[in-house]
Amino acid sequence: MLSDFLRHELGLTGTHVGCEHGVCGACTLLLDGDAVRSCLLFAVQCSGCDVRTVESLAGQRAGEGAATEDPLHPLQEAFREEHALQCGFCTPGFLMSLVPFLERHPDPSDEEIREALSGNLCRCTGYQNLVAAVRSAARRLRAEPGEPDAAS
C-alpha cells in the first residue's frame, strides 16, 4: 500500500491510517495534484507520479532546526488559530483534501465547505472549527495569491 510504503519505508509518518478501507480519509495525500486515499493505492501504481504528503505542505527545509523552518501553509496556520484539530490524527488527511479544494473554490460558502469536509472523518472536533478554519484559510489565500510555498 502506498500509505504503508510512505510511512514505513520512507519514514514519512505524517500520513495517517485510520481505517484502511477508504472511508476515513486520514491517509489522504496529493497524487499529481489530486487528493487521493493512499490506503487504496499500491505504491507501484504511483511510479512516476508527483506525490505530496503533509510533510511538504509548509515547504520545510530538511535537516534544519525549528528556528529556520518555513512558516506554516496558510491552511495550517488557520487550523491552528481556529482550533480545527484536537488529537490531530485526522489532520493531515483534512489538510491534503482541502488544498485542491481551495484551489478550485477560492471563495467557498459554508455549505460547500461542509460538503468538502464530509469526505473525511474527524472524531474529535465536531467539524465546526474545521469549517471556520477553511473559511479563514480561503480568506488568507485570496489575500496572498500565488504558490503557497512562495507565499511569504
Place this chain on the structure above:
Amino acid sequence: METRWIGRSLPRLEDERLLRGRAQFVDDVALHGALHVAFVRSPFAHGRIRSIDTSAAARMPGVHAVLTAEDLGRLDAPGPVLVPPPPIDGIEFHARTPAPLAREVVRHVGEAVALVVADSRYLAEDARDEVFVDIEPMPAVGDLEAALAEDAPRVHQDLPSNLAARTRQSRGDWEEARRAADLVIERRLVYDHGASAPMENRGVAAVWDERAEQLTVWDTTQAPIPVRGAIAATLGLSESQVRVIAPFIGGGFGPKIMFYGDELLVPWLAMRLGRPVKWIEDREESFFSTTQERSQIHHAEMALRRDGRILGVRDRFLHDTGAYDPYGLTVPINSQCTLLGCYDVPAYDSEFTCVFTHRPIVTPYRGAGRQHGVFVIERLLDHAADELGIDRVEIRRRNLLHPDRFPVRQGLIYQDFTELTYDSGDYPALLERAAEEIGYERFRAEEQPELRAAGRLVGIALVTYVEGTGIGPYEGARVRVEASGRVAVATGVGTQGQGHFTSFAQVVADQLGVHPGDVRLVTGDTQEFHWGTGTFASRGAVVAGNACHAAALEVRRKILRLASQELEAPEEDLELTGGVVQVRGAPQSAIPLGELAQRANPLRGAVEPGTEPGLEATSYFGPATGTTAAGAHAMIAEVDPETCKVTPLRYVVVHDCGTVLNPMILEGQMHGGIAQGIGNAFFEELVFDDQQQLQSGSFMDYLLPTATDVPAIESHHLETPSPLNPLGVKGAGEAGAIPVGALYAAVVEDALSGRLEPGTRIDSIPLSPERVYRLLHPDSEHTAENEGHEGDAR
C-alpha cells in the same frame, strides 16, 4: 503587572507538531528490525475450542512464532479487575476477566485465541489465515432479558446464571412518594451507546534492551502509569526497568483506559524474541478487541404531584457488560448516579442488574453510562409534562435544585466510592439562558404554529444534565525552572487531544510569570513522572491541572524566597513577570528566572542543611470528592417526512464547568462531544444478529457523523467555580455527549406531535431514518435490511 493566562483562548502549543505531520503516534515509532503481531480471533460468539493447529502457519517464511494460550506460561491467566466494586451494602458482583488469549471457551466474536509474529504485518496477516482453529459453536445470547432466562446459554459456566452484578441504592421513601402522587409515569426505556471509534486504533510497540535490562513500551493508553505497573508485575521486572510512553494519541474517549491482554503480550514477546515487536490494531479488529458501550433497559417510574413536582423515582435496569466485566460497575453506577440530574428528587430507589452476554466487553466510553441515566429522567419529565398539561420546559423549571441548596448530598455512592455530592452550580440560570438563547417561548407561541400550518415538522426541545467529574484519587506534577529560563513540567496523565500541553502551560505560566510558550509539558511518559492513574472521568483539567498549579505555586515560593535574599527585598515587594523576578515596578532589579535557577543550583560552595537544589517542586492534588459540572442543551430540528431525516436547525449549549482555563479548547470539547452524541442518537449502531455476529463492524456500516451531519453549535458558558479545588475547575470532557440522545428523542417527538398516533412515544436511542419512518407509519410492513437484529433495542 503579572499577566494572567488562565481564561484566554491561547492557540495550542502542540499544534505545530501535529500540523507539520511530525507528532509521534504509536505506529510512527521507528523500530529497526521490528517484528509484527497479528491476532487470530474467534469467528463465533460462543464455542468450545477443540484444537488450534499452528503448524502450517509456523512453517511459513518470515514467521517467528505462532502462539496459543498453552504457550503463554504465567501470562495465561485472567487479567486484573481494574476497578473493584464500590462499597455499597448488599452489592453482588461476580468478577470475570479475560485472559490474553482465550483457552477452552470463546465468549464473544473476535476474542483472541492465537497470535502470529512475523517479519512484517503483511506476513503476519497471511500466516494468521493459515492458523486452523477448530471451534465447536455453541448457542449465544445477546438480548439482556433473554440472557437472564433460566435456560439461556451461559457465558460463564461456573456461575449459576448470566447475572454479573446487582446493586441497589435508595434514599427517601419511594412507596410513600408513590402513594402521595397525583400521577405516576411508567416507562420501559432503552438506551444503546456504541463504539468510541477514535480515528487512531489501538497499538503497542515494545523494545527490550538486553544490556541495559530496560523495557520500553509505546502504548495508545490513557493510563500509562498503571500499565507500567501491570507490565512490571507480570513480567517479573522492577518498575524502574519498564518505561511506558503514551505519545500523541489519536483520540481515546474511554476505551483506551482499559488494560488489554495485548498490552502484556507485546512487551513479553519483545523480551522473549529479543527483537522489537509491534502490534497495530486494524479498524475491523477494533470493533471486537477494543471495548465499547451498549444498552441498558430501564423500567422506570416517576411519581409527581399535579403541579409537576417530582416526589420520587423508581428505576430497575439491566446493563449489558458483555462477556467479561474487568472494569467493574463504573458504567451502571454512573447511570444510577447521574439519573437524578439537576432535579430535586426526594425519593429514589434504583437497582441495576449487570448481565453477561456473548458480546464484546463494555467499559466506559465518553459519558460512560451517564447518557443512559439522563435519557431516563428527561424522557419521564417530558411525558409527565405532557400528561399534566404543563410545558416541557416549565416542568423542569419547577423541579430544579436551587443554588442555595449546595452542597447537595445525594445519599448515593458514586464511581469514586465517595458519596455523590454536588459542590456548586446554578441550574435555573443554565435553563433560563438556554431557553432564552434558543427563543423557546417565541418559537412555541409563534414560529412553530406557523411552520406546522405550512406543513413542516419542526420541533423544539430542551434538556439538562449533570456530570460528576474530576474524581480522585490524585494526580501529580513536577515543575522545574531550567537554566535557560524555560519551564519543564511533567505530569502522569496521558493526553488524547484535550490540549493539556496548552492549558496546563497556562496554569503554570500564571504562577511563574512566564509565557506559556516557554513552558514545555511532558505527559504520559513514566520515565518523566511515575505517580498517577490516568485520563478518565473528565478529570485531567481538574486533578492534573490542580497538581500543576500546586507545583507551580511551590516553585513560585522558592523563587520568591531566593530572590528576596538576592535582592535584599521582602517577598511581598517582588513580582514575577516576563520571565524575571524583580522588585515591583523596578525592572533594573530584575533577575531572569534561568539565572536564579542556576544560583539555586550552585556547583561549588556550601549550602544550608535542608536546602533543596534548583527551582523545582513536585506536588499532588487529590480531591476529597468529585466536582459536578452541569449544562442545558436546546435544539430546534426538522423532520423530513419523505426521507425521515432529522435536520438540526439550531443547537444551543449552555454549560458550567467552573473556571475555564482555555475557552477555545473547552468549546472544542463541547463540539466534539455533541458530534459524538449526535452519532449515538441518530447514526451509529452496533447491530448484532442472533448469533451475536456484529453486522456493522466497519466504517461503511457503523456510520460516524460527517461535517454535513453536525450543525453549527452555539455555545455559552456560565462559571460557578468549584469550591473543591484551588483553580475552581470542573471537568468538561464528556459533557457535550451526555444529553444528546435525550434531546433528539424529545425534539423528534415534538416535531412529529400531531402526526403520531396518540400515546406513541420515543422510548429508545438510537433513532434512525428507519425508526422515524416506523413512528410515522406504525402499520407499515416496511423493514430495513437490519431488521430483526434489533434485539434489545425494542
